[in-house]
Amino acid sequence: MNYPTPADVTRTAKALATRHPDRCRLTTIGHSRRGTPLRMLSVGRGPRHALVVAGAHPNEYVGGGTLLALAHRALASEHPGTVWHLVLCLDPDGARLNEGGHHAATLLDQYRHFFRPAPDEQPEWAPALPRPRYLPESRALLDVIRRIRPYVQITLHSTDIGGTFAQLTRDVPGLDRTLTTSAERLSIPVENAPLDALHWPATAPGVFVLPPPGAPERPTAFPENAHHSTWLAPHAYGGVTAVIEVPVWAAPRFADLTPDPAPEQRLRHWAERLRAHTHTTRTHYERARPHLPPPGPDPAFSIRRAIAETLRVCGALADSWDPAHPTYTPLPDLTRARTASIEGFARRTPLRAAAMLLRLLDEHAPTPATAPQRTELEALITRWCAAYSASFTATWVPVDHQIEHQVNVTTAAVEAAEGHLAPS
Structure with a gap:
């Protein structure tokens, strides 16, 4: 199984909206810097709103497949009363520069097609720089958040070699159980000390919560401040963001909590x-x-x-x-x-x-x-x-396992946040 491309995801979303017009709506929430439509598939009806974002980093391919699996789950009415808003690809221009990587079978093949934009061209991070930049993609996402007021935003990410982990902008009790059990069943290590969450307190293995404003949170070499990113936007409405990472190649050493001897x-x-x-x-x-x-x-x-x-x-x-x-x-x-x-x-x-x-x-x-x-x-x-x-x-994590794990953790995060944060 290969990763679905953004074009594949869009075709499937259009088909679902055509097949289920009473329960699916495909809308254009904005346009990219190069004029590509930014699409969002909304599935279900009800007073509660969950937002899921794929493709924020164009070199991370798994999110589109996860979105489609979530859409089918939502159509099966697993969460009556919750509308799932699925942003198909937040950076379609960057995704176009990664074409070919969706079918890579080796690390070398993946890097032959590699592109990852500078931070000021990344929709989630551009507003979080010392000199903030609000890209059209950033504004489209923030406008959606203002309009639907989600109690939870999930942003789907992956790493080339490593393990799985979740970064939360506020604690969501209970998420760790699903992350750990799903990872164990699918032979994915739980990453216990990611540099992306260098100073984020761990509430459980693989689960990290954003420290308060002003406290160190990322390596000093990284200019971004997560408190000014799109991740924090749901807080204005009592919500939370969960960043769900899954590896393409699994490496158990990322889970090893024994002290390094030197x-x-x-x-x-x-x-x-x-x-x-x-x-x-x-x-x-x-x-x-x-x-x-x-x-x-x-x-x-x-x-x-x-x-x-x-x-x-x-x-x-x-x-x-x-x-x-x-x-x-x-x-x-x-x-x-x-x-x-x-x-x-x-x-x-x-x-x-x-x-x-x-x-x-x-x-x-x-x-x-x-x-x-x-x-x-x-x-x-x-x-x-x-x-x-x-x-x-490093060992390859089959694409269907990457998707299954990300779906499991995303669903658990939505359910846990619903119990703690969602309006009734």
């Missing part, structure tokens, strides 16, 4: 490795610069911006991990799970930049002048992907 040595090692890989990628970037698309409206320039921003983050991340660096911030709970997450970022982040650079050269400068560098980058990415996968002994 944490400082491990931190220094991965800081140095990240700097070295960043230097290699930046050297390639500078060498390729004369052949790259110039600033302008071409989507290829978004890829170029994403490379530059990824390289910037790499350096800041390495410094924040290095105990010898002035900007080092002591990390909580230096377990094997924590150092696994750090290793994952150290391997993944420069790999992303290198993969996007190869794409640009292949697609926009496939000339004899760039042929030697394209060959070098292909070999580099192949080597880095193989080392990344081998280091974690």
Whole structure:
């Protein structure tokens, strides 16, 4: 089974709305920066509203399949009185730049089609930057939240190698039971120390709650502040947001809560490795610069911006991990799970930049002048992907298992939030 593409999801949503006009409504909630309609399928009727968002990060493919499964569940009337509002793809422009990755069978295949925009082009995060940016996609989502006042928003995400976890903007008691039992049944490790939730208190294995405003919450290298993201918008109506992560390849080390026997040595090692890989990628970037698309409206320039921003983050991340660096911030709970997450970022982040650079050269400068560098980058990415996968002994999580797990946790989050937060 492959991931359904955004076009597949839209076709199925249209068919459901045609087949069940009394219970399904497909609406356009706005348009992307490039004029693509942003679609939302609403299923059911009642006084309570649950919002589910797919495709906020275009390199994370599972959400569309999860939405379709949720739509069929809602049609089976598992939650009478709740309307499920399903945003089919929040960043269709970015998704178009990831076409091909939906059918990737290996980590290398996935990175050959890779694109992840800079933070100021990510609809959920752009409003959360020091200089906030409200993209048309961000505004469309915020307008929906103001209109339907959801008691719960679920945003669907995935990671390449790791485990499953949930980030909550306020506590939702009971969610951990479903996350743990579903993960165990589907052989997915529960990730216990994700860097994305570095300073978020854990209320249970794999469940993290946003700390109060002003408290540290993300690595200092990341400019975003979750308190200003679209995740917090439901709070104005007494609601909550749950971010549900599922891995494409599972790695048990991300679940290991035993103390790392040599944490400082491990931190220094991965800081140095990240700097070295960043230097290699930046050297390639500078060498390729004369052949790259110039600033302008071409989507290829978004890829170029994403490379530059990824390289910037790499350096800041390495410094924040290095105990010898002035900007080092002591990390909580230096377990094997924590150092696994750090290793994952150290391997993944420069790999992303290198993969996007190869794409640009292949697609926009496939000339004899760039042929030697394209060959070098292909070999580099192949080597880095193989080392990344081998280091974690990563195993593929079948797409239907990824979808089933995300559906299970999403349904549990909606039910738990309904019991604690929803209007009667």
